[in-house]
Amino acid sequence: MSKNFVEKITNMEVDFAQWYTDVVTKAKLVDYSSVRGSMVIRPYGYSIWENIKDQLDKKIKETGHENVYMPLLIPESLLQKEKDHIEGFAPEVAWVTHGGEEELQERLCIRPTSEVLFAEHYKNIIHSYRDLPKLYNQWANVVRWEKTTRPFLRTLEFLWQEGHTCHETEEEAINETKKMLGVYSTLCEELLAIPVIKGKKTNKEKFAGAKFTYTVESLMHDGKALQAATSHFLGDGFAKSFGISFLDRDGKLQNVQQTSWGFTTRIIGAMIMVHGDNRGLVLPPKVAPTQVMIVPIAQHKEGVIDHAYSIKEKLSDMVRIDIDASEKQPGWKFNEYEMQGIPLRLEVGPRDIEKEQVVLVRRDSGEKITVLINELESKIQEILSDIQNSMYAKAAKHLKSNTSIASNLEEFKSILHEENRFIKAMWCGDVACEDLIKEESGATSRCIPFQQDELSDKCVCCNKEAKHMVYWAKAY
Amino acid sequence: MSKNFVEKITNMEVDFAQWYTDVVTKAKLVDYSSVRGSMVIRPYGYSIWENIKDQLDKKIKETGHENVYMPLLIPESLLQKEKDHIEGFAPEVAWVTHGGEEELQERLCIRPTSEVLFAEHYKNIIHSYRDLPKLYNQWANVVRWEKTTRPFLRTLEFLWQEGHTCHETEEEAINETKKMLGVYSTLCEELLAIPVIKGKKTNKEKFAGAKFTYTVESLMHDGKALQAATSHFLGDGFAKSFGISFLDRDGKLQNVQQTSWGFTTRIIGAMIMVHGDNRGLVLPPKVAPTQVMIVPIAQHKEGVIDHAYSIKEKLSDMVRIDIDASEKQPGWKFNEYEMQGIPLRLEVGPRDIEKEQVVLVRRDSGEKITVLINELESKIQEILSDIQNSMYAKAAKHLKSNTSIASNLEEFKSILHEENRFIKAMWCGDVACEDLIKEESGATSRCIPFQQDELSDKCVCCNKEAKHMVYWAKAY
Incomplete structure (x- = not known):
């Protein structure tokens, strides 16, 4: 069977779940594997994650945090040290019981989150108020034994960052909890064009082991909500269980006040379900691995391909731009890059060359814009920025009208x-x-x-x- | 007990193993945890890894590879598909047998390496010679059930990148195997100042499942060797077992020819054991998180701290520079930053200000260099570059005289x-x-x-x- 055509996807108004599955596979974001509930994140999907990760990592470092790396495996006895935490997580962890040929004396779980590992380390390195605050973060994979799974949204294994901090006072820790929620909401709104509602979880919905949980909630195209990220004030619960104490400024022994906060690959699922349409993925320019795709028209005609490459060259310092000069039909290419959600298509053919122009086609609105070559550099930035803003505005309108x-x-x-x-x-x-x-x-x-x-x-x-x-x- | 002094480390000529343990803990690279054989990589250790990773990731992308992410867990039946591979790895994998409360029907191992996952995915996405080459890489954690472990050198879990590629011909795959070995040897020599011997492993020592393995070998201070990285030509062994075939240019069905290659956190252990001395870590400037540490002298005197900060400001676009203006004694600071292996110490006190100079102290040689303030910008680059080169030359001399x-x-x-x-x-x-x-x-x-x-x-x-x-x- 020839693969030289873009397969149709399910209409999102007819079957949103099937539409989602079609988009994640046909836009080549993920592949399935024989590992139940896990996903292969393909180059296109992973490069989106790398863009998000780079931006968030920069913010995390700018706000004074340092990256570390904790072990993947947690001994059962360590996980059990904080009562609420183990109750919340025990039903959904994967257990390692054998190493090589040997049965282990104590089973180990694959981290579902790393509070207890950070707690154990903090106990070792914090002794005085001079050691505070400790502002750590790690980028890692975690495993939660989910029954029903869907790529990005709910998978046995996912990628995330988890921040874990220790502070002298409750007030300082609560400020940190808020600050990181702010980092997440800014990232959602400004990078991913996803409007969010900021608030606090009820006690029922808070993180297992937290005093309270802040959250950013978003609304998908189908009217279902998705928790985009959470930031927890842990108080001194883990500090008490693990003995993380310090001599304060008055020489008294105190427990540290802690926070933790996380942001996961799930957000890619949110981005798909907020912005996608019946032609596939729609990516916000700021996070799109390729912002502009050049499709030469009548490329067998003399000079077309050279001209297209010279445009690519000219713009490549300014935007993430690529070209498809393969022998496939332009129509195939249009469909393919619409499926992949590339924000702008740049068409250029013999007539455009003659008129010293190109045609830009917006993925978000389908609008065609003819731009003179000598205005391209300024115009293209402007249009990409307008796409980013329009996508946010559209999603904000959807949220409002669906509340x-x-x-x-x-x-x-x-x-x-x-x-x-x-x-x-x-x-x-x-x-x-x-x-x-x-x-x-x-x-x-x-x-x-x-x-x-x-x-x-x-x-x-x-x-x-x-x-x-x-x-x-x-x-x- | 006051932590306001630098603890002595074991003399490396007396007990090299204990010296190594002292350095990794006292330079704050790692901490131990209750997870046997695993390590907590602390901020200082992790930022070294981030520097190495950033450089290598750039090289991997420049050579046309794309990053992906494969699942952590491998079903036993999948691991068993390639006979040599399973024989080599089965004795050293961790087995997950339970998810939540349930016993699994088929146990899963935590990936010790990901050949079989890549093979399964490649079978799905490769059909024609037009789909080749596929040049994938992933950054991941892997687990191997080691009996005796040491931070960085041999740990149950380690971080690495693993490249996995598919090619039309044996020749192209062998060229890829060589090319990536070249990337590794350049990284070792130019970034880490570690001279290496490039060659081929004997059949006995090759990777389980490979036709042959290329390796870069390095020599530690104590005269023991360390394998710095390997690059494997897999031939069509996995392709046969998994059915990764394609229609070639003549319309005939062929098996792909594969490679895999990996570089791990182990290299940090090598860097410590090649360059370290009895005062602690010695870091090559190109990989040092902080290249220059400013230590103000008689900092209570008027103007000293302001002056020190102004030097930091002036140089911060050019080098990774930090300042310790804490109230600790200069002597303590000297020891501490020598232990951490920071390539250059910059001392500045009232007399230096008067003479419009600073004193630079090289970590590698202990040499003191007085530099006029107005020559600092050019001199400091020159000295850092000389440190990098001298460290390589010294290690190369050691390798030669110890062969x-x-x-x-x-x-x-x-x-x-x-x-x-x-x-x-x-x-x-x-x-x-x-x-x-x-x-x-x-x-x-x-x-x-x-x-x-x-x-x-x-x-x-x-x-x-x-x-x-x-x-x-x-x-x-």
Whole structure:
């Protein structure tokens, strides 16, 4: 069978889940393997991750953090040291029981997250307030034994960074928790063009072992929510269990106050589901491995290919640009690079050369823009920047128009029965209401947003006194 | 106990192994953890790895390779598909047998290397000669169940890159194998100032599953050898077992020809043992996270600290420079940054300010150089470059003066009985001789160097006709 055509993908309005699977495979982001629930991240997918990683790593270092590397394997006894943490993670870890031919005396889990490893190390290196703060981060793979998996969104193994910090005071640690949430929300909004709601998780939804969890929540095209990143204030829970104490400025022994925060390959799934369309992936220019793809038209005609290469040369210091001068038909190339979500296509053929122009085609809107060669350098930057902004604006509009207010449980259910979306509703703070809402509607509390609206003074569920406005949704 | 002094380290001539352990811990490169055989790579150690990684990643991309990411876990049945490969690796893999509460139907090993995962993926994506070559690389962690371990040199888990490529012809694949060995040897020599011997492993020492293995071998301060990196020609062994075939230019079905090549965190151990001395680590300037450390003298005197900071500011675009303006004594600081192997110390005090000069102290030689402030920018580059070159020259001299020729087994044994070193000796090509040499002397064949000397026409062991000159040594 010839591979010289772009295969059609499922219509996203008909079957969003199948559309997603089609996009991740046909845009060559991932391949499946015989390892259940794991994915092969292909060059195109990995280069997107490298771009995100480079930007985030820079921010993490600019905010004073240092990278380290902790072991992959955690002895069972070490994982058990913090009670809430082990309860949360034990059901979903992979256990190593044999090394070579030998059965191990103590089994080891593959890290699902590394709080206990950092805690053990911090105990060794922190003795005085002079040793604080300790601001560490690591880039690593982690494993969580998920039953149902989907590329990027939920996989047995994923890649992430996990920050782990120690501070003298609660206030300083809480400020760190907020600061890193800010780094994540800026990254989502400015790099990935994904608008987010910043807030706090309810106690039910917080990280196992944390005092509280901050989160950035985003809304996918299909109206389901996705947690884009989290930042946890751990308090002194791990410090108590592991004995991470220091002599403070008054010579008294104190426990450190800790945070942890993480950002994963999951975000690539979010980017696909926020921006993608029925022709495939749509990538924000700032994160696209190739920002401009040149497709020569009637390239067998004399001078066309040379001219196309000279344009590539001219722009290559300014944008990430590539050319497809293969013998495939332009139509095939158009489809292929639309599938891959490349922000701009640059077409140039004999007539364009004559008129000293090129034609630019925007992936986000399909708009065709004819640009004179001598204006190309300034125009192309402008257009890429406009694409980035338009994509954000479009996603922000979608978020806004897909957010409803519910004032009682019936209304809540009927909204979600019609279609998936964010629901803003008041909540009394009682987990019983949270559980009931989930049972009745399928929605979970996504966050208590920092920006509170006083929708009413009654809980949407029990009608008792409300404490917070909460964002609710069905979620990935 | 006050930590305000630098602890002494063991003399390297008295106990080299203990000296090594002292250096890696006291220079704050690693910490131990409760995970047997694994290490915590601390910020200083990790930033050295980041520098090496950045340079190597750039080279790998410049030579046309793309980064991907394969799963951590390998099903047992997949690992078993290539017979030689599984035989070599089965005794040293970690086995996952449980996920959460459930026992797995098929156990999974943590990748010791990823040939079989790449092979499975290549089978999916390679169909025609047009799909070739495929030049992939991944940065990952791997696990090998070692009995005795030492930080960097031999650990249960280590970090590395592993390149895996597919080609149309044997010739092209062998060229790739050579090219990547060249990338490694250049990196060792030019970045890390480690001279290497390039050559081929004997059949006994080659990679499990390879047709042959190229290697770069280096010599440590104590006269033991260390394999710095390897590059394997796999031929079509994996292609046959996994069915990675393609339609060639004549429309015939062929197996791909493969290579794989890897470079690991082990190299940090080599760098320590090649360049270190009794005051600690000595880092080549090109890889040092901090190249110049400013230590203000009599810093309580007016203007000294401001002046020191202004020097830092002035040089910070040019070199990786830091300042220690803490209240610790200059003597403490001298020792500390010598332990950390920072290539240059810059001292500046009231008298220097008066004379418009600074004092530079070289870590490699201890030489003090007084430099006028207005010549600092040009001089400092020159000195760093001279340090880099001197370190290489010193290591090359050590390698040369610690290489002997042996013409019979008695001589071979008596040389190694006296002290560890490289031995050049002729070999018949018979594994029986290789085994006997190891048994009698403890030395293994390190490589058949590309650059052959005709030392004699008789095997050093059996006295029969010699085929190759071989480098032998006891090895890490």
